[in-house]
Amino acid sequence: MSWLTRLFGRIDKFLLAILCSATLATLLPARGVWVEVLDWATKIAIGLLFFLYGARLSPAETLAGLRHWRLHGVILGFTYLVFPLVGLAMVVVTGPFLDQTLQTGLLYLTLLPSTVQSSIAFTSIARGNVAGAVVSASASNLLGVLLTPLLCLLLLSGTGRIVFTTTTVSEIMVQLLLPFVVGQLSRRWTAGFVLAHPQLKLVDRGSVVLVVYAAFSAGMREDMWSQTSWQSIAVLLAVSVAILALMLGLTWWVARRLGFSRPDAIAIQFCGTKKSLATGLPMASVLFAGQPLGLLMLPLVLFHQAQLMACASLAGHYAAQAPEAG
Numbered sequence: 001m002s003w004l005t006r007l008f009g010r011i012d013k014f015l016l017a018i019l020c021s022a023t024l025a026t027l028l029p030a031r032g033v034w035v036e037v038l039d040w041a042t043k044i045a046i047g048l049l050f051f052l053y054g055a056r057l058s059p060a061e062t063l064a065g066l067r068h069w070r071l072h073g074v075i076l077g078f079t080y081l082v083f084p085l086v087g088l089a090m091v092v093v094t095g096p097f098l099d100q101t102l103q104t105g106l107l108y109l110t111l112l113p114s115t116v117q118s119s120i121a122f123t124s125i126a127r128g129n130v131a132g133a134v135v136s137a138s139a140s141n142l143l144g145v146l147l148t149p150l151l152c153l154l155l156l157s158g159t160g161r162i163v164f165t166t167t168t169v170s171e172i173m174v175q176l177l178l179p180f181v182v183g184q185l186s187r188r189w190t191a192g193f194v195l196a197h198p199q200l201k202l203v204d205r206g207s208v209v210l211v212v213y214a215a216f217s218a219g220m221r222e223d224m225w226s227q228t229s230w231q232s233i234a235v236l237l238a239v240s241v242a243i244l245a246l247m248l249g250l251t252w253w254v255a256r257r258l259g260f261s262r263p264d265a266i267a268i269q270f271c272g273t274k275k276s277l278a279t280g281l282p283m284a285s286v287l288f289a290g291q292p293l294g295l296l297m298l299p300l301v302l303f304h305q306a307q308l309m310a311c312a313s314l315a316g317h318y319a320a321q322a323p324e325a326g
Contacts, residue, residue, distance in 0.1 A: 025216035045207035054183020078272035105299040113144025126318035128266025215293030
């Protein structure tokens with residue numbers, strides 16, 4: 001049974017929890033009074049999540065680290081400029097194969113900030129510029145609280161899936177920005193406690209699992225699986241892998257062409273190709289309020305697992321090639 005142990009050992013436990021949540025929602029979706037209870041629980045979890053983001057991230061450290069402006073500029077350029085352009089191109093290419101819901105989800109994933117934990121972890125494993133990764137990934141998430149909604153307004157408002165009204169803006173402010181700002185302002189009293197208790201990261205993952213359950217529950221009530229086909233899902237998986245492969249190759253090539261050192265190029269590649277599931281799913285529940293989130297978020301879930309598998313392999317490869325390893 002060793003092969004079975006190795007197989008499940010390689011499966012990301014976070015993804016496994018997400019898959020279990022989606023399966024549970026498919027078999028036992030929330031109905032009746034539990035829909036409203038779940039809605040309030042999700043809102044509270046999202047608010048707590050962004051409060052903890054604010055409490056963890058140090059603006060002073062981020063601003064100090066921005067002195068390496070070329071590195072961070074390239075990473076942010078890939079995250080918020082190149083990725084959205086690739087997303088727009090893929091929407092055009094997949095027009096004959098994917099319905100509008102999946103295309104909207106595909107474009108949405110390209111508008112998200114980078115991950116924090118996995119970007120830093122893979123950069124460290126690969127012996128890249130860890131300090132640069134910390135600053136860039138943190139800056140990406142700081143900026144993402146504002147940039148992702150603005151990019152959605154610019155690129156997705158015409159799809160009919162997301163409509164920015166006074167209510168939408170107020171929900172973004174109350175559920176996302178306000179808790180984040182409160183977290184930042186409270187760092188004097190809360191940062192030490194939050195940083196000293198890494199188990200609070202379970203709030204990150206728990207909120208995502210809760211959003212997945214709520215999204216798939218709503219999808220089952222709306223009979224979402226009858227709205228797509230397994231062929232479309234296969235195309236979506238292939239497109240997600242293609243986007244990831246393109247960005248992994250492009251970030252490395254550009255970094256080396258611009259004269260960055262190997263450690264800097266590793267940080268650029270791992271930070272510039274990630275998209276945050278932990279931020280993307282809760283944010284989507286606000287931005288796409290009232291929409292069938294199950295299918296909308298499927299591209300992000302597939303891309304998340306693909307990026308973990310590919311970057312884990314690359315990090316090990318770079319570590320073996322590092323001068324210290326030889």
